Amino acid sequence: MPAGLPRPNMGVLNLQGGEKKFKLSRHAASEALSFFVKHYWIVSWDCTDEDPYLQHVVPNPCVNLVVEPHKTFIFGPSTRKFSYPIHGKGIVFGVKFKPGGFFPFLNQPISTLLDHPLEVQSILDLDGSGLEEAILSMPTEEDMVATMNKLLEPKLPPLDEQALSVNRIIDYIASEREISKVDQICEHFDIHIRKLQRLFDQYVGISPKWVIRLYRLQNAAETMDGRLPVDLARLATDLGYHDQPHFIKDFKAVVGSTPEEYRRWVQES
Missing domain, CATH: 1.10.10.60 (Homeodomain-like)
Known part of the structure; x- marks a missing residue:
């Protein structure tokens, strides 16, 4: 993106205000995954001794695999605003699939995911806690991205x-x-x-x-x-x-x- 232009919010409401509380970065997936994955996103924060901050997001029509301690699931699109409390110290890693990009993995209507999050072992070789350990223990964001690439690439379905x-x-x-x-x-x-x-x-x-x-x-x-x-x-x-x-x-x-x-x-x- 050219210097001086604001980043697209992609549904993150008041991103400029929110980034006073947290850091949001987006990373490209590997070329092999690019047909299916829009990007990876990482949110990290350290609000120790600060009041909780509620970040609101208007959803995109995308499936997200969200890696978060004790809350790791695959979430379908929603028609409702999502609000996330930012407090203490933490980090969340996400895989945003392109619209339609998750169906080849699932092979059933994406509408079945509405209000019914999916366990990650349905498409990967490890469960939620194992994925949290594999991704969130990495020392850098680049290492997290590389690890997720290695986990997803062997599971690629045919192009659709x-x-x-x-x-x-x-x-x-x-x-x-x-x-x-x-x-x-x-x-x-x-x-x-x-x-x-x-x-x-x-x-x-x-x-x-x-x-x-x-x-x-x-x-x-x-x-x-x-x-x-x-x-x-x-x-x-x-x-x-x-x-x-x-x-x-x-x-x-x-x-x-x-x-x-x-x-x-x-x-x-």
Whole structure:
């Protein structure tokens, strides 16, 4: 990324404020894994003797393998905001699979993972505690990345062209901020809505409508995270909302606050 440009938040709300409390780094997976894995992410913190800090995340349509002491699981996508308490000292390692990238490992609809985390031994040769020992005991982030590459590479499934198609669709949704309706996706990719819905149930785990909504609300939050003056009515229009009350309702349902409340929180942090 060119110098001077902010990193994409990727759903981490008020990342600039949060990084006063923790360090977030992202690392590329090996070339062999790049078809399936978007990136590795590592969050570390030392807030000893400080008040707990609650970090909020709007989910991406991705499966995450999360390595954390006594909480190591594979988590499917969600339509709800996730809040994580930062306190004491700790570190978490994550594998973010590309949208559709975990289905070839699972071979059953990703929607089955909603609210049902999966044990890591379902795809690896060790259980959660063994993976925690293998990854979190490493002295550097680079060592953690190298270890995870070595664990995942022998388990690679065949490449899946449908997963690639799903990735193209979601990349389009993420990059085209004016996309607000499923019909726009069907028209652009010349795909019937029923087929699109089946693909998303199988490969993504949440519906195309929800994927669009999550990305538009991430776009809204990221715009406000810039701490520059924002015309919320214009922002709603730019993101494809035909009226501001609908935008406010969606934003509050997923983020947990109104856009005005969120903007005020960002400015005060």
